[in-house]
Amino acid sequence: MHTLDEKWQDMTPGCTITGNGTSKLFNTGDWRVAKPIFIADKCKQCLLCAPVCPDSSIPVVDGKRLDFDYDHCKGCGICAANCPFGAIEMKEGE
Amino acid sequence: MAKKDRLSGNEAVAVAMRQVNPDVMPAFPITPSTELPQYFSSYVANGQVDTEFIPVESEHSAMSACIGSEAAGARTITATSSAGFAFMWELLYVAASNRLPIVLALVNRALSGPININCDHSDGMGARDSGWIQLYAEDSQEAYDNYIQAFRIGEHPDVQLPVMVCQDGFIISHGVQNIELLEDKEVSKFVGTYKPERALLNPGTSFAVGPYSVTEFYFEAKRAQAEAFKNAKKVVKEVAAEYKKLSGRGFSWFEEYKMDDADYAMVVMGSAAGTGKDAVDELRAKGVKAGLIKIRMFRPFPGAELAKALSGCKVVACMDRTESYNTQSGPIGADIKTALYDADLAKIKVLNYCYGLGGRDVTVKSLSSVFKDMQKADETGKIGKTYRYLSVRG
Numbered sequence: 001m002h003t004l005d006e007k008w009q010d011m012t013p014g015c016t017i018t019g020n021g022t023s024k025l026f027n028t029g030d031w032r033v034a035k036p037i038f039i040a041d042k043c044k045q046c047l048l049c050a051p052v053c054p055d056s057s058i059p060v061v062d063g064k065r066l067d068f069d070y071d072h073c074k075g076c077g078i079c080a081a082n083c084p085f086g087a088i089e090m091k092e093g094e
Numbered sequence: 095m096a097k098k099d100r101l102s103g104n105e106a107v108a109v110a111m112r113q114v115n116p117d118v119m120p121a122f123p124i125t126p127s128t129e130l131p132q133y134f135s136s137y138v139a140n141g142q143v144d145t146e147f148i149p150v151e152s153e154h155s156a157m158s159a160c161i162g163s164e165a166a167g168a169r170t171i172t173a174t175s176s177a178g179f180a181f182m183w184e185l186l187y188v189a190a191s192n193r194l195p196i197v198l199a200l201v202n203r204a205l206s207g208p209i210n211i212n213c214d215h216s217d218g219m220g221a222r223d224s225g226w227i228q229l230y231a232e233d234s235q236e237a238y239d240n241y242i243q244a245f246r247i248g249e250h251p252d253v254q255l256p257v258m259v260c261q262d263g264f265i266i267s268h269g270v271q272n273i274e275l276l277e278d279k280e281v282s283k284f285v286g287t288y289k290p291e292r293a294l295l296n297p298g299t300s301f302a303v304g305p306y307s308v309t310e311f312y313f314e315a316k317r318a319q320a321e322a323f324k325n326a327k328k329v330v331k332e333v334a335a336e337y338k339k340l341s342g343r344g345f346s347w348f349e350e351y352k353m354d355d356a357d358y359a360m361v362v363m364g365s366a367a368g369t370g371k372d373a374v375d376e377l378r379a380k381g382v383k384a385g386l387i388k389i390r391m392f393r394p395f396p397g398a399e400l401a402k403a404l405s406g407c408k409v410v411a412c413m414d415r416t417e418s419y420n421t422q423s424g425p426i427g428a429d430i431k432t433a434l435y436d437a438d439l440a441k442i443k444v445l446n447y448c449y450g451l452g453g454r455d456v457t458v459k460s461l462s463s464v465f466k467d468m469q470k471a472d473e474t475g476k477i478g479k480t481y482r483y484l485s486v487r488g
Contacts, residue, residue, distance in 0.1 A: 004310055008317035013254050014193035015315050016292055018301040 024072075028055060032075035034090045038067050042087035049079040049088065096274040096341070103231070103266035106238040106273055107173075107199050107259070108133035112143055113281035114245060116197075117168035117288070120148035120159035122178060125211045126263040127201035130173035153178040157185035157196075164194040165303045167293025169245070172196065175263060176203035179217045183224075189256045190225025191319060192304050195248030196256040198226070199241065202364070202415075203263040204452045212453020213263040215364065215415040218392075219425050225319060227257040227326055228393040232367045235273040237261040239337065239344055240390070242276070245285045246333045252325040262365040264453065276341060284340060323394040330391050347396035349388040350403055352378060356385025358468040359404055361430055362413040363389040366449070366456045370413075373461040384465050389426070397433030404434065409443045409468040413484075415450045422481050424448055443468075443477050449484035460485045 012018070043065070050058040050065055057073035059066045080088040101109065104127070111119075111134050121131035131147075138147045146168075150156045156172050163170040174182065179200060189196050202218050204210040218228060227247060231237040237259065244257040261267055276284070292301060307315055327347070334346040351371050353359060362370050367388035377384040387403060389396075404410050412431075414424020423431065427446030434442055447464060450456045464484065471477050 006311075006314065008314040008321070011311070011314050011318040013292070013318070013322075014191060014303065015305055015307050015311065016192075016301050016303055017305055018292075018299065020300050022302070 027071045028074050029071045032070075032073060034075040034077060034092045035070070036068055036073065036075065036077065036080055037089045037091055039087045039089065042085050044085055044087075046084065048082050048084065052078050052082050054078065096276065098272065099275055100270055100272050101234055102129075102268050102270045103234040103237045103261045104129040104201065104268065105133065105270075106234040106275075107241050107261070108137075109275060110238050110241040110281070111171060111199075112137045113276070113278050114169075114171075114242065114285050115143045115282065116145055116171045118146045118148065118159075118163040118170045119172060120150050120156045120163065120170070121172045122150050122153050122156050122174070124153070124175050124178035126203055126267045127173045127175040127178075127199065129267070130199055130201070153181040154185065157182040157189060160196045161185060161189050161192065161194055164189070164196050165192065165293070166295045167288075167290050169249075169288040170196050171199070173199040173201070175201045176205055176211075176217050179221070180205060183221070186221055186224040186226060186256075188304065191315065193254040193319070193322070194256060195245070195254055197241070197244045197248060198256065198258050200258050200260045201263045201267045202260055210452040211263070213265050213365070213415075214451045214453070215260075216417070216451075218258065218260050219414075219416040221258070222393055222425060225255065226393065227253075227255050227323075227330075227391070228260060229257065229391055230260045230363045230389065231262075231266060232365060232388060233266055234261075234269070234271050235343070236390070237266060238273060238275065239341065242281055242284060243333045243337050245288075246336075247326065247329050249288060249290070250325075250329045251291065253322055253329050255322050255326060260364070265365040274341070274343070280340060284337070327391075327394050327396065345390065347389075347391045347399060348403070349390065351386040351388065353385040353387060353403060355383055356406070357383040357408045357472065358411070358465055359385045359387060359407045359409075360411045360413060360461065360464060361387045361389065361400070361404075361426060363392060363426065364415060366413060366415070366461070369456050369458055370461050372458045373465060376458065376462060377465055382465065382469065392426075395429050395433075397429060398437060400430060401433040401437035401439055404430075404442065405437070405439055407442055408472045409445065410434075411445045411447060411464045411468055413447050413449055413464070417448050417451065424481075427481070443471055444480065445471065445477070446481050447484045448482070454485055456485075
């Protein structure tokens with residue numbers, strides 16, 4: 001994992017990254033300017049939201065979606081636009 | 095035991111390629127380097143090498159395939175010239191920044207336009223900032239020797255950089271001369287087996303090559319890349335010393351010819367160095383203290399050492415077989431002047447010549463005229479035009 005205080009002497013040759021699934025370490029949630037809010041009461045668990053998420057930030061366990069992974073959700077709003085039941089609301093500025 | 099043969103530059107490098115027996119060669123033919131993939135594919139067809147030869151649809155693809163292959167951990171080579179080399183441009187930088195020690199045989203040819211198939215250094219010189227180590231040869235023998243050393247230089251853990259082994263199109267690539275070859279087993283022992291520490295196909299490890307680098311990391315990555323060039327300087331010297339022990343031939347960064355007491359020195363690269371040495375001999379016979387420096391390693395540039403070698407001269411003439419369009423110098427001229435200035439030797443007069451473009455003949459007579467110009471500048475104390483064109487009509 002490269003960190004912001006890393007010196008050039010510590011760079012791997014060619015910036016190669018060792019290990020699997022290292023994109024998890026990059027918290028793209030920092031980029032978010034609008035936050036999706038999951039309203040569980042309105043959700044019918046149709047699961048139309050999870051596959052359209054570009055960042056796999058809607059965890060699905062045992063056939064049910066859970067709350068958002070805010071570490072990686074960029075707040076694009078595609079899930080909210082796809083929800084037929086109004087169970088996802090975008091909150092600007094959060 | 096050395097074996098004597100008579101080979102053209104392309105034939106000599108093809109033999110070196112066979113002796114190295116690399117893992118992969120993606121290549122696309124272009125004059126005057128066409129013979130390299132041609133000879134090599136016959137070695138593949140005859141079962142003389144174990145190499146996977148990939149006949150790609152373009153040079154852009156050739157270098158792309160080289161990058162994938164080298165990143166996988168395979169020793170990878172290619173060959174090209176001029177326009178084909180230019181078509182690799184984007185990938186040259188990718189190969190270098192990913193620190194992949196690909197070896198490219200560059201047979202120097204003019205870039206279009208006007209379209210021309212003959213020798214100059216505009217292709218190689220254009221890529222001087224691409225992050226590749228560049229070695230230039232005076233003749234077939236040096237092209238062969240440089241080629242074998244390139245693997246040890248580029249693959250060294252402190253270097254991990256691609257290497258361009260350059261020879262002058264037609265003049266070297268198609269000119270037959272007597273040369274000495276190493277035995278096959280000597281070459282394979284010298285280059286050794288390629289075992290990169292990091293490779294995509296290393297079992298049990300996983301890693302990513304060529305990730306996006308944001309502003310916070312790009313600069314550090316480039317700084318680290320530049321450090322590898324400092325290391326390369328040392329490694330080029332060490333490998334040259336080891337190769338000399340094996341073959342009895344060679345020198346490291348540049349060759350000094352009659353430089354001990356030289357007042358007038360020509361700095362030149364490639365086949366014209368041989369012609370320049372003849373000019374020096376003629377002038378020496380007349381009592382003129384002429385000398386010559388032939389650059390072998392152009393990137394990294396051995397500036398401090400060249401300045402030291404030139405420190406006793408009154409006038410220096412830098413010979414550039416390319417045009418830089420800055421209206422004041424060519425690449426060798428610019429680098430030599432920087433080196434002299436930094437060494438506090440700015441008092442040395444420097445003439446810079448653009449010569450030999452598009453295969454224009456370089457003769458003992460034309461190079462002697464450069465020494466005459468140096469003498470005149472010294473005797474009159476007037477340098478005149480510092481950037482000049484040699485043997486152009488008008």
